[in-house]
Amino acid sequence: MVIICPHCQHEHVVDESRLPANVTKVRCKSCKELFDIVNPNAAVTSPAEATTVNNTEPRKIAVTLSKGGVGKTTTAVNLAAGLALAGYKVLLVDTDTQGQSSFMLGIKPKAGLTEFVNDELSLDETMVKARERLWVLGGGRTLAGLKRVIDRKDFGGEMTLKEKLSTIDKQFDYVVVDTSPGWDPLIVNVLFYVKEILTPVSLEVMTLQGLVEFLKSMSSVQKYNKDVALKYILPTFHDQRVKKSDGILTKLEELYGNHVCTPIRYNVRISEAPAYGQTIYEFAPGSPGAQDYRDLIRKITNNPKLFT
Numbered sequence: 001m002v003i004i005c006p007h008c009q010h011e012h013v014v015d016e017s018r019l020p021a022n023v024t025k026v027r028c029k030s031c032k033e034l035f036d037i038v039n040p041n042a043a044v045t046s047p048a049e050a051t052t053v054n055n056t057e058p059r060k061i062a063v064t065l066s067k068g069g070v071g072k073t074t075t076a077v078n079l080a081a082g083l084a085l086a087g088y089k090v091l092l093v094d095t096d097t098q099g100q101s102s103f104m105l106g107i108k109p110k111a112g113l114t115e116f117v118n119d120e121l122s123l124d125e126t127m128v129k130a131r132e133r134l135w136v137l138g139g140g141r142t143l144a145g146l147k148r149v150i151d152r153k154d155f156g157g158e159m160t161l162k163e164k165l166s167t168i169d170k171q172f173d174y175v176v177v178d179t180s181p182g183w184d185p186l187i188v189n190v191l192f193y194v195k196e197i198l199t200p201v202s203l204e205v206m207t208l209q210g211l212v213e214f215l216k217s218m219s220s221v222q223k224y225n226k227d228v229a230l231k232y233i234l235p236t237f238h239d240q241r242v243k244k245s246d247g248i249l250t251k252l253e254e255l256y257g258n259h260v261c262t263p264i265r266y267n268v269r270i271s272e273a274p275a276y277g278q279t280i281y282e283f284a285p286g287s288p289g290a291q292d293y294r295d296l297i298r299k300i301t302n303n304p305k306l307f308t
């Protein structure tokens with residue numbers, strides 16, 4: 001078999017019959033980076049078993065902003081898929097009733113987050129393997145039922161998601177959570193679960209006000225959950241031809257400094273990819289959109305050599 005290093009792209013020809021069944025990580029002889037491999041000799045029977053339990057906390061990142069249409073789902077999907085391409089095991093959790101994350105990946109899960117959290121179905125029945133190293137707990141209309149369950153709890157409703165996801169998330173290196181626009185009990189649940197917040201801010205429309213409002217709501221959760229913090233502000237829909245776009249970017253950088261990531265440019269390929277059920281790396285790997293999302297993965301993993 002041929003194993004391609006996700007860091008330096010060096011191709012290694014390996015005699016797979018000599019690969020011990022328990023090997024899940026290998027070191028690249030060329031760039032010396034350690035990365036995960038899918039071992040064909042491992043006994044794999046279900047998506048849950050395809051992941052190894054390493055008993056360390058994953059990085060848990062929510063992609064969220066109350067304002068709609070700023071690129072949350074696009075970012076959650078391409079962040080999760082990009083991390084998986086980079087060699088990490090990733091769980092993408094869709095907490096939006098629109099269920100767009102699955103659609104963007106071209107999958108139609110029969111069940112998802114609601115059934116898993118409500119103990120109606122097992123993890124194997126709800127978690128779908130969407131790509132190599134990428135698993136999805138789908139959202140959709142059934143989440144309305146989950147919201148009602150959360151609302152009905154007299155005590156501890158805000159911990160519902162955390163209590164359940166914490167039982168399985170150590171199988172992953174990253175958990176990426178897509179959220180719906182607005183502010184509701186499910187988003188509060190997400191903020192009690194994750195540690196890192198990534199907020200996309202559209203440079204196309206004036207959303208700084210939306211960001212300020214969101215940060216106020218977030219600080220009310222931070223009073224009770226000191227672990228959650230705004231880590232990344234991701235400017236989206238950047239169009240250099242539009243003066244206002246650069247104006248908002250400059251303002252963001254003045255206010256939030258190092259938290260501001262390199263912007264995702266406005267790129268029509270990004271909006272075309274979902275109709276084909278493809279990520280931007282699959283649909284248009286050489287496009288500005290793919291380049292920008294790779295850049296985001298480099299920042300988040302703190303690995304400037306990734307994909308180079």
Ligand SMILES: Nc1ncnc2c1ncn2[C@@H]1O[C@H](COP(=O)(O)OP(=O)(O)OP(=O)(O)O)[C@@H](O)[C@H]1O
Binds near residue numbers: 100271
């Ligand atoms: N950088 C971009 N360039 C061009 N189109 C984009 C870009 N980012 C996202 N889009 C498109 O903009 C639309 C809104 O994006 P997306 O669904 O990711 O936003 P959202 O914040 O998740 O929306 P909602 O709040 O409704 O969940 C989609 O059609 C998407 O394909």
Ligand SMILES: [Mg+2]
Binds near residue numbers: 072074
């Ligand atoms: Mg969305």
